[in-house]
Amino acid sequence: MPAYKNIMEDIVEAKMNQMQETLNCCTCEQCRSDIVAYALNQLPPKYVATAKGEVYSKLYTLSVQHDADVMAALTQGAKLVAKNPRH
Numbered sequence: 001m002p003a004y005k006n007i008m009e010d011i012v013e014a015k016m017n018q019m020q021e022t023l024n025c026c027t028c029e030q031c032r033s034d035i036v037a038y039a040l041n042q043l044p045p046k047y048v049a050t051a052k053g054e055v056y057s058k059l060y061t062l063s064v065q066h067d068a069d070v071m072a073a074l075t076q077g078a079k080l081v082a083k084n085p086r087h
Contacts, residue, residue, distance in 0.1 A: 004049045007057050011046075012039050015070045023078040030087045038077030043069060 016036055020027055025035070046061070048054040060066065 004047050005054070006045045006047050007054055007061075008040060008043055008046045011058075011061050012036055012043070012070060012074070015067075016074055019071065019074055023075065025078045025082040026085055026087065028087050031081050031085055034081045034086060035074060035077040038080060039070065039073035042073040042076070 013036060016032065016039075020032075023035070025031060046057045048057050061070075
């Protein structure tokens with residue numbers, strides 16, 4: 001296992017779980033993966049190499065602006081996937 005991790009993946013997955021019911025789109029694994037991948041491509045990565053770095057980065061992601069950015073990326077991804085589902 002690498003000594004680094006993009007914690008943005010965990011953050012987007014968690015937000016997707018919270019927002020899934022409100023996105024009004026298919027929730028199959030393919031559509032869900034497409035939405036999360038789209039959102040991750042719109043957001044800056046947050047790589048950490050230590051547990052301390054992970055804590056600091058997660059504290060930053062608690063900001064209102066960051067939360068809004070993640071929600072916007074997921075919403076846009078859901079709209080695109082709903083128009084062109086691959087399932």
